[in-house]
Amino acid sequence: MFEFSSIEQYHARLNEGKATCLQAVEHYLQQIEARQRLNAFIEVYAEEALEKARELDKKRTRGDRIGKLHGVVIGLKDVLCYKDHKLSASSAILKNFTAVYSSTAVKRLIAEEAIIIGSCNCDEFAMGSTNENSVYGKVLNAQDETRVPGGSSGGSAVAVQAGLCMISLGSDTGGSVRQPADFCGIVGLKPTYGRISRYGLIAYASSFDQIGIFGTTIPDVASALEVISGHDEYDSTVSSKPTEAYSELSSSKKKYRIAYFNEALEHPSIDPEISSAIKGILGELKNNGHEVSPVEFDLMDYVVPAYYVLSTAEASSNLSRYDGVKYGHRTHQKGIDLTEFYKQSRSEGFGKEVKRRIMLGTFVLSSGYYDAYFTRAQKVRSLLTKKIQLIFNDFDFILLPTSPATAFKAGEKTSDPIAMYLADIYTVMANLAGIPAISIPLFKHSNGMPFGLQAMSNRFNELPLLRFSDELMQDYRKHP
Amino acid sequence: MSEINSYEIVIGLEVHAQLLTKSKLFCGDSIAFGAEPNTHVSPITLAHPGTLPKMNKKAIEFAVRMGLACHCEIEQHNYFARKNYFYPDLPKGYQVSQHTTPICKGGIVTIKTASGNKNIRLNRIHMEEDAGKSLHDVDADNTCIDYNRAGTPLLEIVTEPDIRSADEAFAYVSEIRKLVRYLEICDGNMEEGSLRCDANVSVRKKGEIKLGTRVEVKNLNSIRNVKRAIEFEAKRLTGLLEKGEPVIQQTRSFDADNGTTFAIRDKEDADDYRYFADPDLTPFQLDDHFIETIRSAIPALPDERIKKYIEQYKLPEYDAQVLTEEKEVSDYFEKIVQHTSNYKAASNWLLGPVKSWLNENAKEISDFPLQPEKLAALIKLVDSGKVNFSVASTRLFSYVLNDPSKDPEKIAKEQNLVQQSDTSVLEPVIDRVLEKYADKVAEYKKGKKGLLSLFVGEVMKQSKGQADPKITSEMILKKLSA
Numbered sequence: 001m002f003e004f005s006s007i008e009q010y011h012a013r014l015n016e017g018k019a020t021c022l023q024a025v026e027h028y029l030q031q032i033e034a035r036q037r038l039n040a041f042i043e044v045y046a047e048e049a050l051e052k053a054r055e056l057d058k059k060r061t062r063g064d065r066i067g068k069l070h071g072v073v074i075g076l077k078d079v080l081c082y083k084d085h086k087l088s089a090s091s092a093i094l095k096n097f098t099a100v101y102s103s104t105a106v107k108r109l110i111a112e113e114a115i116i117i118g119s120c121n122c123d124e125f126a127m128g129s130t131n132e133n134s135v136y137g138k139v140l141n142a143q144d145e146t147r148v149p150g151g152s153s154g155g156s157a158v159a160v161q162a163g164l165c166m167i168s169l170g171s172d173t174g175g176s177v178r179q180p181a182d183f184c185g186i187v188g189l190k191p192t193y194g195r196i197s198r199y200g201l202i203a204y205a206s207s208f209d210q211i212g213i214f215g216t217t218i219p220d221v222a223s224a225l226e227v228i229s230g231h232d233e234y235d236s237t238v239s240s241k242p243t244e245a246y247s248e249l250s251s252s253k254k255k256y257r258i259a260y261f262n263e264a265l266e267h268p269s270i271d272p273e274i275s276s277a278i279k280g281i282l283g284e285l286k287n288n289g290h291e292v293s294p295v296e297f298d299l300m301d302y303v304v305p306a307y308y309v310l311s312t313a314e315a316s317s318n319l320s321r322y323d324g325v326k327y328g329h330r331t332h333q334k335g336i337d338l339t340e341f342y343k344q345s346r347s348e349g350f351g352k353e354v355k356r357r358i359m360l361g362t363f364v365l366s367s368g369y370y371d372a373y374f375t376r377a378q379k380v381r382s383l384l385t386k387k388i389q390l391i392f393n394d395f396d397f398i399l400l401p402t403s404p405a406t407a408f409k410a411g412e413k414t415s416d417p418i419a420m421y422l423a424d425i426y427t428v429m430a431n432l433a434g435i436p437a438i439s440i441p442l443f444k445h446s447n448g449m450p451f452g453l454q455a456m457s458n459r460f461n462e463l464p465l466l467r468f469s470d471e472l473m474q475d476y477r478k479h480p
Numbered sequence: 481m482s483e484i485n486s487y488e489i490v491i492g493l494e495v496h497a498q499l500l501t502k503s504k505l506f507c508g509d510s511i512a513f514g515a516e517p518n519t520h521v522s523p524i525t526l527a528h529p530g531t532l533p534k535m536n537k538k539a540i541e542f543a544v545r546m547g548l549a550c551h552c553e554i555e556q557h558n559y560f561a562r563k564n565y566f567y568p569d570l571p572k573g574y575q576v577s578q579h580t581t582p583i584c585k586g587g588i589v590t591i592k593t594a595s596g597n598k599n600i601r602l603n604r605i606h607m608e609e610d611a612g613k614s615l616h617d618v619d620a621d622n623t624c625i626d627y628n629r630a631g632t633p634l635l636e637i638v639t640e641p642d643i644r645s646a647d648e649a650f651a652y653v654s655e656i657r658k659l660v661r662y663l664e665i666c667d668g669n670m671e672e673g674s675l676r677c678d679a680n681v682s683v684r685k686k687g688e689i690k691l692g693t694r695v696e697v698k699n700l701n702s703i704r705n706v707k708r709a710i711e712f713e714a715k716r717l718t719g720l721l722e723k724g725e726p727v728i729q730q731t732r733s734f735d736a737d738n739g740t741t742f743a744i745r746d747k748e749d750a751d752d753y754r755y756f757a758d759p760d761l762t763p764f765q766l767d768d769h770f771i772e773t774i775r776s777a778i779p780a781l782p783d784e785r786i787k788k789y790i791e792q793y794k795l796p797e798y799d800a801q802v803l804t805e806e807k808e809v810s811d812y813f814e815k816i817v818q819h820t821s822n823y824k825a826a827s828n829w830l831l832g833p834v835k836s837w838l839n840e841n842a843k844e845i846s847d848f849p850l851q852p853e854k855l856a857a858l859i860k861l862v863d864s865g866k867v868n869f870s871v872a873s874t875r876l877f878s879y880v881l882n883d884p885s886k887d888p889e890k891i892a893k894e895q896n897l898v899q900q901s902d903t904s905v906l907e908p909v910i911d912r913v914l915e916k917y918a919d920k921v922a923e924y925k926k927g928k929k930g931l932l933s934l935f936v937g938e939v940m941k942q943s944k945g946q947a948d949p950k951i952t953s954e955m956i957l958k959k960l961s962a
Contacts, residue, residue, distance in 0.1 A: 079530075080530075081528075081529065081530045087529060087530075089529070094529065097529070099528075099529075099530075100523055100528060101523050101528070103530060198530075198532060199530065199531070199532050200530040200531075201530050202529045202530050203529075203530070203760075205759075206759035206760050207759035233534065234532060234534060235532050235534075236532070236533070236534055236535060236760070236761055236762050237532075237759070237760065237761075237762055313756065314756075314759055316564075316754075317562050317564050317573070317574050317754070317756070319573075320564060320566065320572065320573020320574055321527040321529075321571065321572050321573050323566060323568075323573060325568045325625070326526055326527065326571060327526075327528070338568070342566055362754065365564075365754035365756060366752055366754060367752050367754075370754075374756065
């Protein structure tokens with residue numbers, strides 16, 4: 001029986017000859033098969049994965065140097081290009097589309113000998129907080145199948161939560177990695193904007209999108225980050241700052257300066273149990289000698305509106321390319337003029353939430369409304385970024401809840417999109433400011449569902465953020 | 481007629497110049513003209529999911545080069561915006577453009593008009609990407625699209641409404657074409673679409689300050705057609721005003737077959753392109769050093785060369801103008817004069833025998849087989865009196881062209897084309913001629929001095945063109961006055 005607890009342990013067992021990559025892949029294929037009803041995977045690359053595992057086992061037994069992610073079994077959110085594999089962003093408009101190139105992140109995973117096991121379900125074009133907006137149907141939370149896994153990277157989160165792969169990649173535009181990680185009780189990291197190349201990541205909102213990583217341990221997430229981050233000539237927004245050895249997490253036992261916002265913990269929308277659990281951790285950290293201070297934060301009510309104005313504006317433009325002309329879904333109606341052709345193809349291809357956001361984004365960019373919405377939201381963004389920078393002049397980390405509530409019941413929020421958007425209150429901040437943020441699974445709610453603590457650091461300070469997160473996982477976890 | 485003359489035509493031109501970069505504005509695809517449809521189309525050009533633009537730095541350099549040549553102010557802080565609209569030839573559903581923040585602001589282009597030089601003010605020059613091409617005549621039922629051109633870097637050069645006639649528009653576009661060719665940033669080929677022009681035309685009563693309602697005329701694929709379209713449009717608009725009919729703000733297309741324009745669409749409402757800064761491209765800064773490096777590398781432009789040719793080389797203005805019409809011709813001229821200081825002779829050679837040869841053979845100066853120093857050697861042969869110009873420019877020239885690597889003087893000797901200036905050789909020939917024409921000699925002596933040329937000509941003939949006409953003439957004069 002194959003068991004996985006961390007990449008380090010897995011590699012040790014491989015080296016000792018107590019496990020093989022083939023056993024790992026066979027194990028995960030069985031698990032995926034057994035847990036099909038969770039609907040976490042859209043497509044499973046069984047034959048390819050088995051083939052790759054055999055090849056890696058041969059290579060390793062020959063004694064060749066092995067890659068950093070040798071034999072690590074990985075799921076990919078269906079927004080990441082993987083050459084010659086289907087890619088749809090869970091949308092009917094891209095059904096049967098095949099990627100003709102691989103994203104930079106996927107290329108780097110493969111170069112370090114990872115095994116891609118399949119593509120994971122998600123909200124259509126990464127728009128959603130419950131993974132209920134998918135042309136392939138909703139994804140179930142493995143902890144409680146009546147609940148959602150969160151979104152938009154719900155399939156990737158459940159794949160790790162339910163033990164269907166070792167780690168997975170998602171994308172995080174406003175919390176789409178951290179929130180499902182929170183709902184599923186796993187680790188979810190959104191790195192600094194510009195840390196990982198976006199080349200080959202289907203764009204939702206270009207100035208917010210960042211590839212994120214799911215795992216069960218901090219070192220596993222750190223190992224993947226180390227491999228996929230760094231300069232890429234195909235993305236001019238990616239940083240040329242050298243990457244660090246993120247997987248070297250040796251605890252420093254440093255005393256940190258930690259900020260928190262009372263405006264967040266006392267927000268009317270937050271579940272009191274979540275609020276008190278986080279206050280409890282803040283108290284423990286203080287008792288252990290860390291400097292823990294409240295910081296005034298008066299922008300709490302503006303972050304969600306600013307985020308939705310700016311992200312939908314970019315989305316309305318980014319999704320224009322799906323027009324039925326070059327690839328993807330094209331209406332079968334004949335004898336219609338060009339405008340009708342666009343309307344039909346796009347109306348048939350896009351789902352409800354995507355249409356809503358395209359309409360919203362088009363509206364906020366329209367002349368007459370531009371200044372009232374788009375320009376103002378940009379001002380909020382720049383105010384927020386300045387404020388966050390000021391905080392990081394004095395503090396190492398900001399601690400926040402990841403979500404104001406634990407996983408919703410399926411269907412609970414679908415009729416009220418505004419309520420759904422407002423639940424992003426704690427996650428959109430990091431995307432607006434471009435800073436790294438992580439959801440760390442420390443807690444269990446009395447309703448039986450897990451939830452996490454969100455930690456944020458200054459731009460490109462992933463290494464201290466991961467070290468601190470690892471300490472929290474080791475010393476502050478409230479459930480086994 | 482007096483009625484017509486009381487109107488004034490106001491024209492603004494938008495010229496799109498396709499930049500001579502090797503690859504597209506935001507990806508590595510080639511921009512070569514004439515390839516099979518859809519062969520220069522990477523996933524980036526086709527706007528596949530997940531693709532991102534990467535900036536072609538050469539395009540920035542070219543834009544700055546043009547801006548400096550037109551005396552524009554160069555914007556140091558730049559970004560690209562998205563212009564959002566749907567059209568099948570626009571793969572991303574938006575065009576990446578500097579429409580909102582041009583890299584070059586203001587500026588001046590000087591044109592030559594019948595009444596002297598005139599400065600046309602520029603509004604701006606900005607970079608943008610081209611769209612693909614819709615082909616409506618390839619398939620009976622479908623429109624086909626060729627994306628080869630999509631993403632090609634363009635410079636859009638926009639004037640203020642300073643142009644007042646079709647002739648001025650003609651002169652302006654000619655000047656722009658000359659400039660981009662001198663700067664080597666665009667081949668200026670209007671037939672292949674590397675240089676395209678849209679004209680904004682309006683008409684108003686002379687003395688009126690307010691501009692009339694304008695129409696935009698597109699599809700002007702030659703400089704002549706720019707002129708024809710404006711002439712037609714000016715007549716049409718004046719006619720409307722004369723009849724008291726309103727001018728509708730329209731986009732019109734020029735039909736080169738019958739020289740008329742027709743409406744494509746009304747522009748009652750301004751389109752809403754929802755511009756915003758492209759988040760996929762980081763803003764770029766141009767520092768002083770970058771700009772100065774480009775400035776120092778700009779070749780001498782036509783005006784500067786004309787001035788030099790007239791003032792320094794003492795050439796007539798006509799020669800200077802014609803020599804600078806094309807950069808390659810001017811460059812060739814400058815290479816000749818590195819080897820000879822007979823500037824006028826160099827000009828005569830280029831504008832005479834060389835140009836005729838190029839015309840007869842339908843070739844460009846770049847195809848001309850003779851190196852400039854060989855042409856300078858021909859000039860020296862004439863100057864030294866070894867070969868006379870008429871022999872050099874006809875017989876010797878064609879021998880030299882047949883064997884361009886060989887020394888022209890050597891060829892002249894081999895072909896017996898070197899002039900005879902040895903008096904002892906010429907003397908008996910002259911004596912023979914004077915003897916033969918004794919009656920004419922008598923007439924000459926009576927005062928018919930014009931007969932001298934007859935004697936010289938006869939000596940030339942008998943010497944098979946080798947006699948040096950100057951020396952021959954002197955010798956005959958001496959003999960006749962003896």
